[in-house]
Amino acid sequence: MAIDKAVEIFSGFQGVQGDLIPILQRIQETDGYISEEAIKNISRFLRISENEIYGVASFYSQFRFNEPGRHSVKVCLGTACHVAGGNILSDAVQRELGIDHGETTKDKRFDYERVACLGCCALAPVVKVGDDIHSRVNVHRLNEILEEYD
Ligand code: FES
Numbered sequence: 001m002a003i004d005k006a007v008e009i010f011s012g013f014q015g016v017q018g019d020l021i022p023i024l025q026r027i028q029e030t031d032g033y034i035s036e037e038a039i040k041n042i043s044r045f046l047r048i049s050e051n052e053i054y055g056v057a058s059f060y061s062q063f064r065f066n067e068p069g070r071h072s073v074k075v076c077l078g079t080a081c082h083v084a085g086g087n088i089l090s091d092a093v094q095r096e097l098g099i100d101h102g103e104t105t106k107d108k109r110f111d112y113e114r115v116a117c118l119g120c121c122a123l124a125p126v127v128k129v130g131d132d133i134h135s136r137v138n139v140h141r142l143n144e145i146l147e148e149y150d
Pocket of ligand 1: 076077078079080081082116117118119120121122124126
């Protein structure tokens with residue numbers, strides 16, 4: 001996070017501990033993730049340790065710590081999708097992309113997350129890529145789906 005951007009993000013905050021979550025939310029919203037540099041800047045601004053900031057931020061699933069890829073792949077592991085083979089899809093995505101939950105491919109093409117119910121259980125198992133919901137996915141279709149995204 002460049003210094004002028006940090007100044008812009010911190011403007012409007014008083015520098016008290018209660019500002020931590022709103023600051024994290026603002027950074028997540030503008031950058032799409034919380035970088036190490038952002039954590040350092042917050043630490044200086046709020047005078048709390050980087051470890052403490054990581055501790056708080058990692059408690060909330062809304063914050064991510066890796067730069068997102070161009071396409072976010074979400075495999076649903078809610079009950080309906082789990083029963084319909086969500087775990088098999090999750091393993092297949094990790095194998096195919098070579099990354100784990102919460103990570104981004106080196107070429108920044110995809111990031112990957114396992115998520116709870118996406119709200120369309122009748123279509124299980126469900127995989128979401130960007131804003132697209134793919135229903136009744138199997139491993140064979142999964143590979144075809146991923147190829148659709150550059
Ligand atoms: S459990 Fe997967 S969409 Fe509801």
